[in-house]
Amino acid sequence: MKIIVVGIGNPSFGDDGAGFEVIKKLKGKVATCHLLSPSLELLEKIKGYDLAILVDAVDIGLKPGEIIEFSIEKGKNKERFGGLTHTLSMEEIVTTGYELFPNEMPPKVIFIGIQVESMPPFKKGLSTPVKKAVEKVINEILSLC
Amino acid sequence: MxxxxxxxxxxxxxxxxxxxxxxxxxxxxxxxxxxxxFMGYEKFLQGMPIEEVPRTASTICGVCRAVHFSAALKAADQIFSAEPPPAAKKIRELLLLAHHIEDHTEILYALGLPDFICGPTAPPQERNLVGVAKKVGKELVKDILQKRFSAAKIVEILGGKPVHPVAAVPGGWSKKVTEEEKAEIEKLSDDLLELGKMTVELFKEVVVKNPEYSKLLKEESFNVVTNYMGTVDENNKVTYYDGTQVVVSPEGKEIVRFKGKEYLDVLAEKTLPWSYAKFPYLKQKGWKGLEDGKDTHLCSVGPLARFNASDGYSTPLAQKAYEEMVEFFGGKPVYNIFAYHWARAIEILNQAELIKELLKSPELTDEKVVTPPGKVTGEGVGIIEAPRGTLIHHYWTDENGFVTDANLIVPTTINNGSIQVAVRKAAKYFIxxxxxxxxxxxxxxxxxxxxxxxxxxxxxxxxxxxxxxxxxxxxxxxxxxxxxx
Structure with missing residues (x-):
């Protein structure tokens, strides 16, 4: 199975760099790619793979370091799809991909989110709970490969 | 109340x-x-070696990846007294133009045009890129996206890394463009030219020829009458990487021309208690509140401001599109805010044509891409045109090139006053x-x-x-x- 792991986030903004840290440690073991924020580039990167795993920092009121995971392939993301931003939302990008490139998109797209503790500007390095979460996520991804 | x-x-x-x-x-x-x-970037840049600043500044924004990078780089050249060789200047310009195209395309098709193509009152779940595909055809949108990726690919080839360019060095560029890379960029640039032509035509079809939207383009309630700032070349045509900054009055008359540090004599900033963002205004006119009109001190930047501040575009197809737009409005300056999208469409065409011209230059593949650093001057100002408008990066360093102070004036901040006027007018019109x-x-x-x-x-x-x-x-x-x- 061809797998790509996409780390999303800005390593210059504390825990926002969680996704980047995950793919940094997975390099050489699986195909990886880094994006600072969700953009249409994502489609170009994941087209042609069987499984795309998107790892991103989340700030949805969980305990710092807590991990959430869900599939966002077509049909599973409708309730979250809606509302647009200057940078497009992940669901919108993935949904757009399935609409326009149905044969090239990975049949499965998994989203893994790590709850942040803090995201101070231009401060590199992760908080302790997010560091621990990064290790957990890496092990989980390696178990899928 | x-x-x-x-x-x-x-x-x-x-x-x-x-x-x-x-x-x-x-x-x-x-x-x-x-x-x-409020993120306070200027404070966070203090203490950083200036050569690191372009790469760091480029991560300020996940969208504007080439713009903070380019402006900071131009400032760093001055700090190290290192004027980049012609090849390096051309590489930088090429990168900035390709970035403009990818950004403008995303803004138009995914964020701006859905309001017109899907309808302004359509629910957000339908008012998006998928909605656009349903209206204008999947194949067309696929084609547009593929062509946009060609712009992103050019940024990647030149920048040395996907997403955020890393090839910056003060005084030039860290790698030359090989003949193979040039050939690949040439091929990709065909897509961009097509994209530019398609976008200008699509805008005319969908917005200008639609009676309802055409009315919006001429509706006075959406006029925001301000001064306009842009960057021009020696023929007073729009340029993006390097040139002279010019400001025209609401009547379209030139008020001032400036370069580098002279921006300090042109722009002043006002802080208002209800907003963290500052409100820049024209110093010579003095602060007059958040009002537009012939006497306003407010200044707009961005595609429409460049259109208004210049005598058009230096490339033939974009110039033709410019003349059509001037004719539609019966002259210029054009005040209607929705015309920003039209000017944005024309810029894609202009930028693609400029890329084509740059690729013709034999200097592009020169071996010499960097000038060694000279004396540390301690101060540098980099001004470029970002997709959203004129962007100013001003740095001060110590004798070793470590940043002691920074002043960043970003387009959204310059537009802050105009945006308040636009929002107020729309609210009054619709509620x-x-x-x-x-x-x-x-x-x-x-x-x-x-x-x-x-x-x-x-x-x-x-x-x-x-x-x-x-x-x-x-x-x-x-x-x-x-x-x-």
């Missing part, structure tokens, strides 16, 4: 809030867009007798979308979108709540 809040606004980088104040009859008394997040629904709210948001606000940074943690939440108050009591999610 009743208060309607739109919080947070959708389709923007960063956080913001629109507050609309209604009078007792339910009509709009005033409206503001408040920036509620009558207290009637506020989801459709109305999008119509108000449409008034700031042409400016393509970039309020914060690349920190974007999921869910990554900010649904609109509106609360209507009457005499301090909450009487209605609306959501678009």
């Amino acid at each position: 009743r208060k309607a809040e739109i919080e947070p606004i959708t389709r923007l980088e960063g956080h913001g809030k629109i507050t609309v104040f209604l009078d007792d009859n339910g009509n709009v008394e005033n409206a503001f867009l408040q920036v509620v997040e 009558k007798d207290g009637k506020v629904d989801e459709g109305t709210l999008n119509l108000i948001e449409m008034a700031h979308r042409p400016y393509d606000l970039c309020l914060a940074c690349a920190t974007h943690a999921y869910p990554g979108h900010y649904p609109t939440n509106v609360i209507v108050y009457k005499n301090g009591e909450r009487i209605k709540e609306l959501r678009n999610y």
